[in-house]
Amino acid sequence: MALLSVQNLNVKFGGPFGAITAVNNVSFELQKGERLGIVGESGAGKSITGFAMMNLLNAPGFIDRGKVLFDGQDMVRLNERQLRKIRGNRMAMIFQDPLVTLNPVLTIGQQMVETLMAHRRLRQDEAEFIAIQKLREVYISAPESRLGQYPHELSGGMRQRVIIAIALLLDPDLIIADEPTTALDVTTQADILELLLHLCMANNVGLILITHDLGVVCQLTERVMVMYAGEVVETGKTREVINDPQHPYTQGLISALPQQTLPGTPLKSIAGYMPSLLSLPEGCPFHPRCAYASPECTRERPSLVQYRDASVACHEVNRLHQETLVE
Amino acid sequence: MSNSYLSPYSRFFQSDLTIGLRHHPVAFVSLVIFAILCLLAAFAPLLAPFDPFDTTQIDILNSERPPFWAEGAEPAFLFGTDDQGRDMWSIMLYGLRLSLIIGLGAVLVQTLIGVSIGLISGYVGGRVDSLLMRLADIQLSFSTLMIAIVFLALTQVVGGRAFFAQYAPFLLIVIIGLAEWPQYARTVRATVLAEKQKEYVDAARIMGFGPVRIMVRHILPNSLASIFVISTIQIANAIIAEASLSFLGLGMPIAYPSLGSLIASGFDYLFSGSWWITTLPALLLVVLILVVNLLGDWLRDSIAPQHVPEAG
Numbered sequence: 001m002a003l004l005s006v007q008n009l010n011v012k013f014g015g016p017f018g019a020i021t022a023v024n025n026v027s028f029e030l031q032k033g034e035r036l037g038i039v040g041e042s043g044a045g046k047s048i049t050g051f052a053m054m055n056l057l058n059a060p061g062f063i064d065r066g067k068v069l070f071d072g073q074d075m076v077r078l079n080e081r082q083l084r085k086i087r088g089n090r091m092a093m094i095f096q097d098p099l100v101t102l103n104p105v106l107t108i109g110q111q112m113v114e115t116l117m118a119h120r121r122l123r124q125d126e127a128e129f130i131a132i133q134k135l136r137e138v139y140i141s142a143p144e145s146r147l148g149q150y151p152h153e154l155s156g157g158m159r160q161r162v163i164i165a166i167a168l169l170l171d172p173d174l175i176i177a178d179e180p181t182t183a184l185d186v187t188t189q190a191d192i193l194e195l196l197l198h199l200c201m202a203n204n205v206g207l208i209l210i211t212h213d214l215g216v217v218c219q220l221t222e223r224v225m226v227m228y229a230g231e232v233v234e235t236g237k238t239r240e241v242i243n244d245p246q247h248p249y250t251q252g253l254i255s256a257l258p259q260q261t262l263p264g265t266p267l268k269s270i271a272g273y274m275p276s277l278l279s280l281p282e283g284c285p286f287h288p289r290c291a292y293a294s295p296e297c298t299r300e301r302p303s304l305v306q307y308r309d310a311s312v313a314c315h316e317v318n319r320l321h322q323e324t325l326v327e
Numbered sequence: 328m329s330n331s332y333l334s335p336y337s338r339f340f341q342s343d344l345t346i347g348l349r350h351h352p353v354a355f356v357s358l359v360i361f362a363i364l365c366l367l368a369a370f371a372p373l374l375a376p377f378d379p380f381d382t383t384q385i386d387i388l389n390s391e392r393p394p395f396w397a398e399g400a401e402p403a404f405l406f407g408t409d410d411q412g413r414d415m416w417s418i419m420l421y422g423l424r425l426s427l428i429i430g431l432g433a434v435l436v437q438t439l440i441g442v443s444i445g446l447i448s449g450y451v452g453g454r455v456d457s458l459l460m461r462l463a464d465i466q467l468s469f470s471t472l473m474i475a476i477v478f479l480a481l482t483q484v485v486g487g488r489a490f491f492a493q494y495a496p497f498l499l500i501v502i503i504g505l506a507e508w509p510q511y512a513r514t515v516r517a518t519v520l521a522e523k524q525k526e527y528v529d530a531a532r533i534m535g536f537g538p539v540r541i542m543v544r545h546i547l548p549n550s551l552a553s554i555f556v557i558s559t560i561q562i563a564n565a566i567i568a569e570a571s572l573s574f575l576g577l578g579m580p581i582a583y584p585s586l587g588s589l590i591a592s593g594f595d596y597l598f599s600g601s602w603w604i605t606t607l608p609a610l611l612l613v614v615l616i617l618v619v620n621l622l623g624d625w626l627r628d629s630i631a632p633q634h635v636p637e638a639g
Contacts, residue, residue: 056532088534100526105548114544115534166534 001072002029003173003206004053009066011045011052011230014059020277022048022061024230032173033204035197037217037238039253040227043274046210049227050176053208054091055083071173089119092167096179098159102151108135108162109147115169134165138195157188161195168199174206181216193219214257218242226250229274229285236310246312248290284315292316347629354625357618364615368424375417376403380583387412391601409589409604410596418584419608425585426612429499430566434558436504437565441511442554446542448512449519460516463509471506471568478502479577492580499578503568507561514557518550552630559623563616570612586612 011023023045030036038046051057053068055075068075070091075083095101103111112131116122122130128147135143138161151159160180167175177196181189197220200207209220217224217238224242225235226249234247245251252270254260261267272289275281281288287297296315304311305318312318348355367374379385390412392401401408406415448459482498483491491498522528523546531541572578573587581592586608593604 054533056529084535084537086535087532088536093530093533095526095530097526101530103527103531103545103549105551106545114536118534118536118540163530 002069003032003034003071004030004208005067005069006049006053007067007069009049009052009068010064011048011057011061012064013061017278019064021064021280022230022277023052026066026227026230026232028225028232028235030174030206030208033200033206034223035200035207035209035221037209037211037221037224038227039211039214039217039224041212041253041274043229043277044227045230046212046227047178050093050178050208050210053176054087054093056087085119088115088172089170090172091174091176092170092172094160094163094167094175094177094180097183098156098163099151099183101163102159104151107148107150108154112147112166112169115166119170130169131165134169135162137168137199138162138165140165156184157192160184160188160192164192164196164199168203168205171203172205174208175200176208176210178210179212180209182211182213189216196220214242214253215259226253229280230277231285232304232311232313233286234310234312234314235304240309246307246310246317247286247314248292248316249286252289284313294319348625351625353621357621357625360614361618361622364423364618365427367420368427371417371420371424375414375420376405377414377417379413379418379421385412391596391604393601394603394607397603406607407601407603409593410601415603415607418589419586419611422584422586422589422608423611423615425496425579425583426566426569426587426615429496429503429569429579429585430562432496432500433503433507433565433569434561436500437507437511437561438554438558440504441508442515442547444508445512445515446519446547446550449516450523450538450542450546456516459512463512466506467509469506471503472571474506475499475502475568475572476575476577479572483577488580492582495579495583499569499572503565506568507564510561511554511557514553515550518553519546522546522549556623556627556630559619559626563619563623566612566616566619586615 006029007027009023009026010021012019012021026045026049028036038049040046048057048061051061052063053070053075055063055068055078057063063076066076070086073082073086075086078086102108106114109128109131112134113124113127116127116130131147132143135146140146140158140161146154146162151162154162160183164180175196180196181192184192193216196207199205207220209217211217221238223236224238226233226241226247228249234241234245234250241250242254245254249270255268256270258267270289275285275288281298283296283298283300284290284293284302287293290297294315300315302313302315302318304313307317307321348358372378377385390408390410392404392408393399394407394415395402395405397407404414404416406419408414409418444459444463448456479491479498479502486494519542528541528545531545536545569578569585570587570590573585574591576588576591579585579588581588584592589608590605590612593601593606593608596602597605
């Protein structure tokens with residue numbers, strides 16, 4: 001059985017103009033110890049999907065339809081008390097900005113010990129011992145003395161390490177990392193990613209990596225899911241998707257990478273903007289920006305179709321595949 | 328744990344707040360005066376040469392003696408005596424003690440009620456928030472003095488003077504405390520609304536913490552700055568409210584006078600030459616309020632992060 005199985009997840013936001021759909025019919029599975037990347041530009045619904053898996057959407061957001069089966073339990077149906085037992089304990093989350101994720105008025109030790117004691121019956125010194133161990137695991141020097149320090153006494157990279165240590169504190173089965181390195185500089189970023197990968201592999205922890213950085217996805221994940229305007233447009237093995245992108249949007253994303261451009265030439269980009277969720281175009285949501293759009297794309301919304309190792313939601317890809325089959 | 332980090336004690340003495348105090352003479356002097364006043368109040372029974380509540384020590388023949396520098400002063404009575412022959416110095420010490428106790432007590436009541444309501448209102452939001460804040464609006468639309476006057480007058484009539492005299496300090500604490508909680512509730516709610524947006528609150532929820540723990544352990548400590556600042560203002564307000572009520576004859580009875588009732592009792596003698604019975608306690612009250620307000624100003628300047636304290 002899969003560790004996490006998301007089935008037809010729909011997240012809506014109630015608003016003055018009626019509910020808008022932020023996540024539309026998203027389904028995926030994650031095995032224990034597997035690493036999945038969710039990519040897409042800002043507003044594609046990546047982070048919302050992450051929060052929905054914890055069933056922790058802030059009003060006015062809500063899960064309209066669908067199931068989030070974590071270890072067989074439907075997170076959507078559980079009550080607050082049951083959810084609290086899973087959150088932090090079996091499913092942890094790492095945020096984008098380490099500057100604001102730690103509580104500024106509590107010491108590192110207090111925050112770690114509190115997290116431990118909230119879920120387990122431990123004595124203070126036992127909890128401190130585990131905290132020190134976890135800090136050592138994320139390669140923080142002199143972990144004993146860090147316990148008494150406040151977040152502002154640590155650098156950004158150190159803080160993100162502490163946050164990873166807190167996420168690992170209760171040996172969760174799944175870590176959701178929401179842009180874990182965006183706020184860090186490039187060298188620290190590489191260290192943190194390597195650390196995250198190492199820890200996930202060593203402890204057999206599942207990882208959902210939410211990012212807009214395809215490079216990071218390549219480094220860390222086995223499978224990738226590309227989202228656009230709240231929908232999954234392409235999903236498959238990371239290597240396949242990156243090397244041989246099928247969906248025009250994925251192709252656009254990859255050719256927009258700075259590494260794909262010769263020095264001196266302007267950077268490539270996908271023309272236009274992601275549509276407002278309030279006024280999604282009819283048919284395929286990507287068609288106004290798509291170079292291959294046909295009349296069919298403006299009428300009918302494509303659904304995910306599987307080809308070998310990847311699933312793609314695109315009428316054009318579908319047509320090309322059928323033509324090759326006929327030949 | 329290791330000993331390489333600072334002890335809370337040295338942390339306090341090396342904190343920006345303590346260092347800032349050294350460079351802020353007005354605040355420093357205020358703090359010293361406030362500390363002296365608190366010590367005087369705390370050790371009133373030891374410091375006072377007479378026990379103003381012991382009738383055997385009071386002699387009506389000693390009434391209206393002037394303070395030591397004026398003509399006709401009795402050396403035993405440093406600051407003279409009041410109209411009943413009580414030593415002004417002793418009775419002012421006890422009065423200061425009562426005023427401070429009632430002021431601090433009332434603020435404690437306000438803090439307890441106001442902070443809990445503000446936290447719940449801000450954190451839970453929605454209908455609960457609307458309901459609590461409308462209650463606060465209603466409470467604020469009555470003036471503190473009006474509520475207190477009505478309530479205290481009723482208690483005096485219903486309970487009788489003896490009953491009233493016995494429970495006056497508690498009544499004053501409760502009434503001033505109840506009348507002013509919305510000040511706290513509003514400030515705390517506003518702070519909580521701002522803090523709630525921060526990611527550490529999301530992080531706490533993701534760690535599986537319950538709402539009470541998040542409110543008390545995570546949001547409250549981050550809201551302490553504004554609670555401190557408003558507390559200094561409220562302590563001054565509460566002492567003034569108590570003094571006003573006592574001055575109007577609705578507060579502490581003259582047998583157990585606070586600074587306010589002392590001022591009131593001397594008021595009748597102000598123009599007959601015994602000016603000190605009113606003026607000395609009034610002076611003490613003014614110094615107390617001034618010092619608390621100056622401290623509050625300094626605290627606001629140093630704690631509020633958007634406010635850079637002037638180097639001076």
